Amino acid sequence: MSKLRVAVLGAQGRIGSEAVRAVEAAEDLELVAGLGRGDKLETLVDAGAEVVVELTNPGAVMGNLDFCVRHGIHAVVGTTGWTDERLAQLRTSLAASPQVGVLIAPNFSIGAVLTMHFAQQAARFFESAEVVELHHPNKADAPSGTAARTAQLIAAARAEAGCAPQPDATTTALDGARGADVDGIPVHSVRLRGLLAHQEVLFGGEGETLTIRHDSLHHSSFMPGILLGVRRVVSAPGLTMGLENFLDLG
Numbered sequence: 312m313s314k315l316r317v318a319v320l321g322a323q324g325r326i327g328s329e330a331v332r333a334v335e336a337a338e339d340l341e342l343v344a345g346l347g348r349g350d351k352l353e354t355l356v357d358a359g360a361e362v363v364v365e366l367t368n369p370g371a372v373m374g375n376l377d378f379c380v381r382h383g384i385h386a387v388v389g390t391t392g393w394t395d396e397r398l399a400q401l402r403t404s405l406a407a408s409p410q411v412g413v414l415i416a417p418n419f420s421i422g423a424v425l426t427m428h429f430a431q432q433a434a435r436f437f438e439s440a441e442v443v444e445l446h447h448p449n450k451a452d453a454p455s456g457t458a459a460r461t462a463q464l465i466a467a468a469r470a471e472a473g474c475a476p477q478p479d480a481t482t483t484a485l486d487g488a489r490g491a492d493v494d495g496i497p498v499h500s501v502r503l504r505g506l507l508a509h510q511e512v513l514f515g516g517e518g519e520t521l522t523i524r525h526d527s528l529h530h531s532s533f534m535p536g537i538l539l540g541v542r543r544v545v546s547a548p549g550l551t552m553g554l555e556n557f558l559d560l561g
């Protein structure tokens with residue numbers, strides 16, 4: 312059986328370099344290119360890449376994806392910083408190349424995907440919900456893509472269940488003291504040396520709290536999700552939002 316031809320963008324980065332090793336070690340995949348800042352995207356075409364793993368930064372991802380989609384190359388995207396406008400732009404370019412699949416995964420680690428799933432399930436049972444994400448200080452964006460997605464899922468689950476807006480009697484606060492507001496959910500970002508990627512989802516109700524916590528302790532935690540995404544995206548045309556779509560979560 313022929314191997315799936317994979318390229319990594321951001322190949323010298325923290326997660327990209329780990330992804331290069333993971334693809335090289337997978338028997339059914341062949342690493343055909345590993346590109347960094349300043350490398351020509353045409354290399355992807357010359358190398359015959361079928362799937363690109365995009366792990367660069369929010370400033371580069373849109374141009375890279377536009378190139379991939381126009382050239383019929385599927386993409387697995389870990390880069391964060393997604394907005395509704397960016398998603399709309401990507402959907403437009405995908406509409407012109409309907410055979411291409413793009414997976415955007417705010418988090419590739421199975422534990423983080425489960426955290427989001429559990430948070431979505433818990434949301435309607437608790438009056439209060441807040442998200443605290445904690446990352447290494449080299450991270451470019453805040454809040455994390457995972458925290459933003461978690462808050463959106465909680466808000467959507469609450470809206471679907473007809474839950475009342477969450478209580479908050481704060482009338483005076485220092486800027487930022489109550490965190491960023493993502494769809495009505497406060498999201499707090501910590502940047503600390505020694506950390507990698509961590510998240511707590513805090514729920515509060517009558518006389519009880521529930522905390523769901525996840526810790527990525529090494530970049531290896533993201534690799535099974537990246538490899539799963541690579542293998543599945545080739546048969547999933549259009550935009551897939553979240554790795555959970557490729558997992559049987561019930």
Ligand SMILES: NC(=O)c1ccc[n+]([C@@H]2O[C@H](COP(=O)([O-])OP(=O)(O)OC[C@H]3O[C@@H](n4cnc5c(N)ncnc54)[C@H](O)[C@@H]3O)[C@@H](O)[C@H]2O)c1
Binds near residue numbers: 322
């Ligand atoms: N989804 C996930 O599970 C997950 C996990 C970890 C990191 N991330 C995200 O992945 C991205 C990268 O994170 P990181 O910690 O590895 O950052 P990093 O800064 O270590 O690596 C990014 C790399 O991309 C390179 N780069 C920049 N522009 C480029 C371009 N146009 N083409 C090719 N390469 C380019 C940089 O030179 C750098 O080597 C961030 O957005 C981060 O939030 C996602």
Ligand SMILES: O=C(O)C1=N[C@H](C(=O)O)CCC1
Binds near residue numbers: 446450451454456
């Ligand atoms: O290290 C990072 O940067 C990470 N980014 C993702 C996010 O923003 O959620 C996933 C976790 C690691």
